[in-house]
Amino acid sequence: MSERLALTGNDAGAEALKDVNPDVAAVFPITPQTELMHRFCSFVHDGVVDTELICVESEHSAQSACFGSAAAGARTVTATSSQGLLLMAEICAITASTRLPVVMPVVNRAISAPINIHCDHSDSMFCRDSGWIQIYCENVQEVYDNTLQAFRIAEHPDVLLPVMVCLDGFIISHTMEAAETMGRPAAQEFVGEYRPRFSLLDTARPITIGPLHLTDFYFEVKRQQIEAMDNARRVIAEVGREYGELTGRGYGHVEEYRLDDADVAILALGSTCGTAKVAADTMRRRGVKAGVIKLRTFRPLPGEELAAIIARLGAVAVLDRSVSFGLRGGPLFHEARSFAAGDGGGRMVSYVYGLGGRDIHVRDLEGIFAELARIQGGGAVGEVFRYCGLRE
Amino acid sequence: MSKLPGWRDVPLGGIIFEAGNSDQYHTGSWRAYRPVHVPERCVSCLRCWVLCPDSAVLVEDGEMAGFDYDHCKGCGLCARECPPKCHAIEMVLDRDEEAEAAKGPGDE
Numbered sequence: 099m100s101e102r103l104a105l106t107g108n109d110a111g112a113e114a115l116k117d118v119n120p121d122v123a124a125v126f127p128i129t130p131q132t133e134l135m136h137r138f139c140s141f142v143h144d145g146v147v148d149t150e151l152i153c154v155e156s157e158h159s160a161q162s163a164c165f166g167s168a169a170a171g172a173r174t175v176t177a178t179s180s181q182g183l184l185l186m187a188e189i190c191a192i193t194a195s196t197r198l199p200v201v202m203p204v205v206n207r208a209i210s211a212p213i214n215i216h217c218d219h220s221d222s223m224f225c226r227d228s229g230w231i232q233i234y235c236e237n238v239q240e241v242y243d244n245t246l247q248a249f250r251i252a253e254h255p256d257v258l259l260p261v262m263v264c265l266d267g268f269i270i271s272h273t274m275e276a277a278e279t280m281g282r283p284a285a286q287e288f289v290g291e292y293r294p295r296f297s298l299l300d301t302a303r304p305i306t307i308g309p310l311h312l313t314d315f316y317f318e319v320k321r322q323q324i325e326a327m328d329n330a331r332r333v334i335a336e337v338g339r340e341y342g343e344l345t346g347r348g349y350g351h352v353e354e355y356r357l358d359d360a361d362v363a364i365l366a367l368g369s370t371c372g373t374a375k376v377a378a379d380t381m382r383r384r385g386v387k388a389g390v391i392k393l394r395t396f397r398p399l400p401g402e403e404l405a406a407i408i409a410r411l412g413a414v415a416v417l418d419r420s421v422s423f424g425l426r427g428g429p430l431f432h433e434a435r436s437f438a439a440g441d442g443g444g445r446m447v448s449y450v451y452g453l454g455g456r457d458i459h460v461r462d463l464e465g466i467f468a469e470l471a472r473i474q475g476g477g478a479v480g481e482v483f484r485y486c487g488l489r490e
Numbered sequence: 491m492s493k494l495p496g497w498r499d500v501p502l503g504g505i506i507f508e509a510g511n512s513d514q515y516h517t518g519s520w521r522a523y524r525p526v527h528v529p530e531r532c533v534s535c536l537r538c539w540v541l542c543p544d545s546a547v548l549v550e551d552g553e554m555a556g557f558d559y560d561h562c563k564g565c566g567l568c569a570r571e572c573p574p575k576c577h578a579i580e581m582v583l584d585r586d587e588e589a590e591a592a593k594g595p596g597d598e
Binding site: 325 | 494495496497498500502503504505506507509511
């Protein structure tokens with residue numbers, strides 16, 4: 099039975115894991131993820147779940163434990179942030195390449211140096227080519243919903259890839275909102291029984307995991323991963339639709355907010371999309387037809403879908419909460435523009451914002467919408483690579 | 491070289507679903523020097539058989555019977571550990587054509 103609860107983003111992640119009742123969880127603390135697994139540990143302690151908890155000595159060990167556990171055929175989870183994700187990055191790539199469907203909430207936090215505990219997307223973007231699916235959450239409700247769906251997506255036989263469920267550190271992880279949970283029985287029915295395609299513990303069917311692949315076979319294994327990501331596009335949409343039928347909250351790759359008649363739009367990931375929706379509303383009261391392109395899945399990137407939306411608009415600002423040094427701008431801008439090039443590519447501007455958790459306010463986004471309206475009205479684009487909230 | 495499977499036919503994740511397959515991987519092609527057994531000097535103490543990391547020393551009826559050159563990587567451990575007064579294993583430079591002949595399907 100569904101319940102409406104007051105939850106932080108971390109709570110919502112833990113609630114989703116509780117409702118899934120995974121076989122194994124590898125646990126290691128790091129701000130701001132700590133409370134997520136802390137709460138989940140209390141469910142283990144209280145016998146609410148029968149998950150085998152592995153308290154490891156580092157994130158490298160956490161992901162290694164996940165690899166072994168998933169290879170043994172167990173439904174496996176962990177969670178991390180920032181430096182923790184970077185420390186486990188080596189094994190993250192191995193988990194993905196070995197096609198082990200681990201689910202991992204990533205509570206987005208800036209990476210050192212300088213040391214900083216607040217939100218940006220540098221950590222998950224650092225792992226964008228690790229072969230993991232990446233789903234970004236706008237609010238607490240989506241943390242619960244996306245975490246549940248992550249299991250269905252990861253374990254789908256046409257996908258078999260691990261999934262990061264990304265939520266903004268503190269902004270979502272430590273903010274309490276009302277959110278609806280499915281309840282254990284409904285969640286169990288939704289995720290279904292996990293049927294692994296092999297188990298290292300099956301002595302009747304011995305297998306070799308992680309053998310050497312040199313110039314003769316490695317390339318083919320990579321091509322299969324590319325195919326799996328392409329398949330994930332379809333599976334993510336199917337699972338999001340089915341989830342919508344069950345809960346009334348359907349999901350796709352992109353959420354279009356007031357785009358039907360929009361002239362200008364902001365494209366972003368995560369909690370900033372909520373702020374941008376408020377800014378779009380206020381700009382519309384001022385006569386600017388503003389909208390928001392909320393990207394939910396960064397990997398696989400729905401490039402054609404983004405391009406089709408961008409082609410309908412007069413000007414688009416792409417907001418990156420991370421930066422690619424030496425390229426300027428962030429990965430979201432460059433990837434979106436690469437698909438939109440030729441049709442709308444010239445009316446796109448890049449804003450890097452919010453690094454190290456610097457606040458982005460409604461007024462900041464209103465300023466960006468006003469700038470887009472000026473460009474859309476025929477004003478010169480000028481500098482493409484811009485910053486929002488940076489002191490000059 | 492036999493035709494290798496395309497990407498659709500390779501097991502997902504590089505996993506090998508049959509046991510004992512390392513036998514099919516002919517690591518002998520890695521060898522620079524090959525051990526050569528000199529039977530008339532050999533007392534079949536089988537130190538080489540015990541110490542060979544590739545199980546490439548062949549034994550028949552309790553007697554040292556030569557090498558499995560498909561899998562011997564030429565590390566030379568056997569020659570080094572062969573008792574000096576016997577010196578029944580000599581390391582000689584492997585000829586290219588022999589190294590090529592040792593290659594199996596899929597070897598580099």
